[in-house]
Structure formats: structure tokens, C-alpha cells
Amino acid sequence: MVETTPAPSPELQAERGFLTEARAALARMYRDVEGREIPVIGGEDNDERFTNEANARAYEQRTQALLDLPDVPLFFGLLDYETGTIEDLDRIHIGRRHVHDGNGVPLVIDWRAPVSVPFYRATRTDRQRVLLRRRYGFSDAAELTGFEDEPLIGAGSEDQADAFLRAEIERPRTGPMRDIVATIQPEQDDLVRAPLHPTVCVQGAPGTGKTAVGLHRVAYLLYTERERLSRGGVVIVGPNRSFLSYIRKVLPALGEVDVRQITIDELIPQPAAAADDAEAARVKGDARMERVLHRALWSFVGQPTEGILYSKGSRRYRVHDDEVLDIVTALRESTRYAPGRNALAQRIAHAVLVQMERRGESPDDRVQNAVARSKPVKALVDAVWPRVAPEQILYRLFSDADFLAQSAGDDLTEDERAALLWPKAPRSWKSAQWSDADTVLLDELDDLIERQSGSLGHLVLDEAQDLSAMQLRALGRRCRTGSATVLGDLAQATTPWAAGSWDLVLGHLAKSDGVVAELDRGFRVPDQIIEFAAKLLPQIAPTLGVPRGVRTVADALAVVRTDEHSVPAALVDACKAALAGEGTVAMIAADDQVPALQEALATAGLEPALLGAAEDAMDTARLVCVPASLAKGLEFDAVVVAEPANIVAAEPRGLQRLYVVLTRAVSHLQIVHAAPLPGALGQG
Numbered sequence: 001m002v003e004t005t006p007a008p009s010p011e012l013q014a015e016r017g018f019l020t021e022a023r024a025a026l027a028r029m030y031r032d033v034e035g036r037e038i039p040v041i042g043g044e045d046n047d048e049r050f051t052n053e054a055n056a057r058a059y060e061q062r063t064q065a066l067l068d069l070p071d072v073p074l075f076f077g078l079l080d081y082e083t084g085t086i087e088d089l090d091r092i093h094i095g096r097r098h099v100h101d102g103n104g105v106p107l108v109i110d111w112r113a114p115v116s117v118p119f120y121r122a123t124r125t126d127r128q129r130v131l132l133r134r135r136y137g138f139s140d141a142a143e144l145t146g147f148e149d150e151p152l153i154g155a156g157s158e159d160q161a162d163a164f165l166r167a168e169i170e171r172p173r174t175g176p177m178r179d180i181v182a183t184i185q186p187e188q189d190d191l192v193r194a195p196l197h198p199t200v201c202v203q204g205a206p207g208t209g210k211t212a213v214g215l216h217r218v219a220y221l222l223y224t225e226r227e228r229l230s231r232g233g234v235v236i237v238g239p240n241r242s243f244l245s246y247i248r249k250v251l252p253a254l255g256e257v258d259v260r261q262i263t264i265d266e267l268i269p270q271p272a273a274a275a276d277d278a279e280a281a282r283v284k285g286d287a288r289m290e291r292v293l294h295r296a297l298w299s300f301v302g303q304p305t306e307g308i309l310y311s312k313g314s315r316r317y318r319v320h321d322d323e324v325l326d327i328v329t330a331l332r333e334s335t336r337y338a339p340g341r342n343a344l345a346q347r348i349a350h351a352v353l354v355q356m357e358r359r360g361e362s363p364d365d366r367v368q369n370a371v372a373r374s375k376p377v378k379a380l381v382d383a384v385w386p387r388v389a390p391e392q393i394l395y396r397l398f399s400d401a402d403f404l405a406q407s408a409g410d411d412l413t414e415d416e417r418a419a420l421l422w423p424k425a426p427r428s429w430k431s432a433q434w435s436d437a438d439t440v441l442l443d444e445l446d447d448l449i450e451r452q453s454g455s456l457g458h459l460v461l462d463e464a465q466d467l468s469a470m471q472l473r474a475l476g477r478r479c480r481t482g483s484a485t486v487l488g489d490l491a492q493a494t495t496p497w498a499a500g501s502w503d504l505v506l507g508h509l510a511k512s513d514g515v516v517a518e519l520d521r522g523f524r525v526p527d528q529i530i531e532f533a534a535k536l537l538p539q540i541a542p543t544l545g546v547p548r549g550v551r552t553v554a555d556a557l558a559v560v561r562t563d564e565h566s567v568p569a570a571l572v573d574a575c576k577a578a579l580a581g582e583g584t585v586a587m588i589a590a591d592d593q594v595p596a597l598q599e600a601l602a603t604a605g606l607e608p609a610l611l612g613a614a615e616d617a618m619d620t621a622r623l624v625c626v627p628a629s630l631a632k633g634l635e636f637d638a639v640v641v642a643e644p645a646n647i648v649a650a651e652p653r654g655l656q657r658l659y660v661v662l663t664r665a666v667s668h669l670q671i672v673h674a675a676p677l678p679g680a681l682g683q684g
């Protein structure tokens with residue numbers, strides 16, 4: 001915890017009194033809302049039901065947002081302004097939400113309000129009319145324990161701010177990620193407060209605060225653009241459920257409870273039941289698949305070989321095949337598949353109507369509709385432009401080598417086509433089992449057949465470096481008019497289908513106007529560990545610079561070499577040593593080694609939890625066993641890594657995976673190995 005003023009000075013007592021007053025005011029605001037009647041419109045039609053449901057939801061959110069969370073301090077900072085800067089207020093307390101007394105006088109000002117900005121931006125050289133900045137220290141139970149003043153005029157230095165940041169970073173972790181609202185840094189604040197449009201893309205080394213920035217940006221945008229965003233909604237897409245569980249408390253602590261946090265598989269509503277090998281998944285995720293699917297779909301539209309004969313009473317009307325062909329050709333150029341089918345029926349019917357008019361009849365729209373629905377027209381449309389389901393097309397692509405070759409054109413090599421073909425095709429498209437990558441292709445086909453609506457207001461993609469082109473297209477479609485916050489690190493790309501550059505990612509998302517920014521101050525990882533892990537960068541991401549550390553920690557890094565049989569015992573010792581310190585500890589190993597190593601730790605009496613077995617494993621246990629494939633995005637006060645060579649050998653992008661694993665520690669990293677250290681790690 002930060003060095004704070006010895007308690008209780010009169011000033012500290014006054015601040016504690018103010019905190020109690022603010023808490024009471026918030027409780028009153030909560031009671032006011034809770035006691036309010038929710039307006040209910042009578043009647044049972046859809047509009048009325050929808051309005052009533054929306055009112056009830058808004059009410060529920062408003063009450064939840066006003067709940068005083070016992071372990072979240074109500075304010076964290078204070079600014080003294082030059083007199084007259086803000087009307088009637090020279091001193092403002094800054095907190096996670098707005099609190100006012102019974103007469104509307106603000107007690108705590110929301111950190112997102114413009115008057116709070118200098119808390120993050122003012123410096124001694126650019127004071128922004130601020131005289132003094134105060135930062136508060138709180139116990140884990142949100143008791144006010146002290147404060148530190150940073151005068152922006154007169155003698156002084158900026159070291160205090162750095163000490164406060166360091167103390168905040170090193171405060172031992174207990175369970176899920178916490179917010180950084182008290183110590184957002186200026187380069188992060190720029191991104192947090194960037195306008196809703198255009199899309200923002202953040203490349204940042206491990207621990208530079210990308211996830212934190214993304215979450216605070218959501219809270220900020222909901223404050224400035226609430227109405228616009230509540231219409232379409234905000235969705236955060238993370239790599240897996242463990243990660244989402246880890247970040248789930250940040251937005252509620254910032255007073256935002258209405259944001260969906262999901263994995264991409266949950267966004268695309270198609271259950272996956274099959275698995276792909278790496279090469280098939282890579283090809284299925286490639287942007288070229290869009291052209292393959294496009295050709296496959298449109299190959300279902302055939303050449304009309306005969307026209308139609310429509311009879312009404314004794315009269316006959318004929319539309320010839322070449323006329324139908326002209327209509328089909330024009331429609332192919334201008335519509336999607338499903339509306340094209342309807343339009344074909346209508347245009348043929350129109351051609352019949354023209355003939356009727358030429359013969360002196362005066363048919364109206366109803367006649368045109370009747371003709372469009374007549375048997376001969378339907379039969380022709382079914383023959384020339386059949387109804388198809390996405391599954392039918394994909395089934396045929398993966399089970400019919402000639403159809404695949406014809407649809408692939410020059411886009412796929414023979415080997416790539418071979419990777420797509422099923423070794424043994426299922427009996428029919430209805431019984432086929434689809435993989436995750438297939439469900440994304442089905443989604444693309446669905447949109448090629450009929451345009452999806454795409455009305456999301458804002459989309460946050462975390463660990464976006466891992467998404468395939470086809471996944472990015474699917475995400476972009478859901479947010480056609482909205483904007484996105486794209487977060488990631490190209491050096492941490494572990495999927496074989498990763499897009500490889502931020503320009504490509506933005507292009508696939510259909511947000512090419514997005515602005516790419518870089519964060520390069522690594523807050524999480526001590527210097528010594530960054531330097532060690534960065535030895536891998538020339539091999540895994542030669543174009544990226546080495547992140548700048550902001551702190552060193554004594555004995556941050558230890559590498560223990562032992563023989564193969566002694567690895568479990570050495571891991572037990574390392575975990576025991578780590579547990580002797582404060583905060584969370586992770587033992588990270590190659591996925592298939594985790595069960596045996598977990599057992600070794602349990603046998604030694606250490607009671608480890610297994611990440612992934614229960615989503616909230618990190619909430620309760622101090623020691624967690626983490627399969628390397630689930631480590632991304634997480635962090636622990638101390639990390640023990642077992643046998644790096646096995647982590648590397650487990651997958652095609654094993655070195656990238658190891659880089660992720662090595663950069664999870666806030667204070668201490670111990671590496672236990674018997675095999676030589678991989679790549680450049682073993683050198684010097």
C-alpha cells in the first residue's frame with residue numbers, strides 16, 4: 001500500500017467524514033430510485049410489451065448502478081482549482097460515479113466528466129488551472145487510510161505520482177482484475193477518451209494496459225454517448241470464458257452493468273461440435289474463403305433452358321428463356337441471393353403484366369403478385385434460382401472435390417483444397433457436424449444469402465491479433481454502422497490463422513478508417529522479466545520494438561535448472577516460495593502436463609485450483625494451475641513456469657505462446673526446466 005499520512009490528522013478525519021457523507025448521499029439516491037414507480041403502459045400488443053420491458057430494464061440498471069459496492073472506494077482523487085475555474089466549486093472529489101446531496105450539490109464528480117480530465121493530464125508545466133492534486137489510499141475494505149498531496153505550483157517533483165502508480169500496480173492481487181481509474185496514465189487517457197468514431201486500434205506489448213484501456217473506454221463512451229450506444233448495445237469479445245470471468249468486475253465497479261462480455265463463439269449463434277486440424281482451420285479462416293463461398297453460392301443459379309407459359313382463362317402469355325436469362329443476369333449483379341430469388345419471380349410476373357397491358361388489359365399489383373406466386377413461375381424460379389441453406393453449400397464444398405475445385409478457382413492451392421475436404425463425408429448436410437471455423441463460414445454464407453442487420457453500437461475486441469479474417473468479417477458485419485475498439489499484440493498471436501497486421505485486421509472488420517495507436521510502457525512486468533522475454537521478439541515479431549519497463553523489482557527473475565525427475569519437486573519448492581509472498585500465484589505449464597503437475601502440488605499440500613475447470617478459479621484460490629493455452633490476458637503476482645521447451649513443442653506457434661506465458665508476472669517469475677531453454681532464451 002502507498003505510504004500515507006499517519007492517521008488520523010484533522011484533515012484525514014475531515015476526509016473520512018466527507019466519505020461517510022458521500023456514502024449516505026449515494027444510499028439516498030439509491031432509495032429514491034428504488035422507491036420510484038415504474039410506469040406501465042396498459043395493453044398487451046408487442047409495442048406496449050416492448051416499452052414496458054425496456055422501462056423495467058432501464059430501471060433495474062439505474063438501481064444497480066447506484067448500489068454502493070462495499071469494496072470499491074467512492075472517490076479516489078481530488079483537485080483544487082484556482083478560484084473561479086468552476087462555478088461555486090474550487091475543490092472537487094473525483095470518483096467512479098456522480099454523487100450529489102439532497103439539493104443537487106455535487107459531492108463526488110464522475111471521473112469521466114470534463115472537469116475531471118486534469119486529474120489525469122495536468123502537469124507542473126501544464127497545470128490546467130489546478131493548484132493541487134490529491135490521491136487517496138484505501139484498505140481492501142475501502143476504508144480511507146490516508147492521502148498524498150501533489151502541489152502543481154511551488155517546489156516539488158513528479159516522483160510522487162510514479163510512486164503512487166507503482167504502489168497501485170504492486171498492490172497484491174486477490175481474484176479478478178480491478179479498475180485503474182485512479183491511475184490512468186496520459187497516453188492511456190488519450191485512448192480512453194477518444195471519440196466514438198473512428199475505430200481505435202491499440203497495439204501494445206504485454207501489460208501496457210490494453211485490456212484496462214478498452215474497459216475504461218467503454219465506460220467513458222457509455223457516459224458520453226449513452227443514448228446512441230444503448231440503442232445498438234456494446235459488446236466485448238474476449239478469447240475465452242476464463243478471461244471474461246477475470247475481467248467481469250471492472251465495468252460494474254465503474255457503474256456500468258449493461259455490457260455483454262462474450263467469446264466470439266457466443267456471438268455467432270451456431271453450436272460447434274467438431275474440431276479442425278490446424279491447416280484446415282487456417283484455410284477456413286483465410287479471407288480468400290469469402291470468394292470461394294461467393295462462387296459456391298452463386299453456382300446454384302442456373303441457365304434457364306425454357307421460359308414460362310402463363311394461362312389466364314383462354315389467354316396465354318409467354319416469357320421466353322432469353323428474356324428470363326436477361327433478368328437473371330441483371331439480378332445477379334445487383335442483389336443478394338434471397339432477395340434475388342423473390343425479385344426474379346416479380347420480374348417475370350412483370351413481363352407477363354406488360355403483355356397483358358399490350359393486349360388492352362389493366363392489371364394491378366395484385367395481379368402481378370398472383371402471377372409471381374403462380375405454379376409455372378414458382379417452378380421456374382425453383383429450377384433456375386433454387387432456395388439453398390448455408391449448410392447445404394458448405395456440405396457440398398467439403399464433400400465434393402470437383403465442386404470445391406470449381407468454387408475455389410485460383411484462390412486455393414490443391415493442398416489447401418485437400419485440407420478442406422472431409423476424409424469421410426457425413427450422410428447429408430442435415431447430419432453434418434460443424435467446427436468453430438465452419439460456423440463462421442456458415443455465418444458468412446447466411447449474410448451472402450440475406451444481408452444481416454449489423455446494428456451494434458460499439459464492439460471491443462480484446463486479443464484481436466488471434467482472430468481470423470473470416471471471424472473479423474463476421475464481427476464487422478454485426479457492427480456495420482457502429483465503431484470498434486481493437487486491442488492486441490502481434491507478438492502474442494498464437495493462432496495459425498492470425499491476420500498478421502493491424503491494417504489487415506481493420507480491413508477485414510470493414511473499419512479501414514480506424515486509427516492505429518501504440519502503447520509501449522509495460523506496467524505489469526518488471527524490467528528484468530521484460531528483457532528476458534523480449535529475447536524472443538526477433539524471432540516471433542521482428543518488426544516490433546522492445547517494450548519499455550516502468551519498474552524493477554528485486555529478485556524478479558529466477559531460472560532453475562534441474563534434471564527431468566526433479567522438475568515436480570522443484571516446482572513445489574518454487575510455488576511454496578511464491579506463496580510465502582503476498583497475492584496470487586500461477587503455475588503455468590504445457591496443457592498436457594498440467595494434470596500431473598497439479599497432482600504433485602496437491603500431494604505436497606498446496607491446494608491448487610485448476611483454471612478452466614471452474615470459471616471463477618481465480619476468485620478463491622491463491623495458487624492456480626494454468627494450462628499455457630489459457631494464460632493469455634491474465635496476470636498473477638508471482639508466476640512459476642514449468643519446462644518452457646514443452647510449451648513451445650505443443651503447437652506450431654509455441655514460441656509466441658511462451659512469450660505470453662513469460663509475461664504474466666507482476667512481481668516474480670521463476671522458471672523450472674530440465675530441457676534446454678528454447679530459442680534465444682538459452683543464450684547468455
Ligand SMILES: Nc1ncnc2c1ncn2[C@@H]1O[C@H](COP(=O)(O)OP(=O)(O)OP(=O)(O)O)[C@@H](O)[C@H]1O
Nearest residue numbers: 180183184185206207208209210211212523524633
Ligand atoms: N495506469 C495504470 N495504473 C495502474 N495499473 C495499471 C495501469 N495500466 C495498466 N495497469 C496494470 O497493468 C496490468 C496489465 O494491464 P492489462 O491487462 O490491461 O494489459 P494488457 O496490455 O492487456 O496485457 P496483455 O497483452 O498481457 O493482455 C494490470 O494489472 C493493470 O491493472
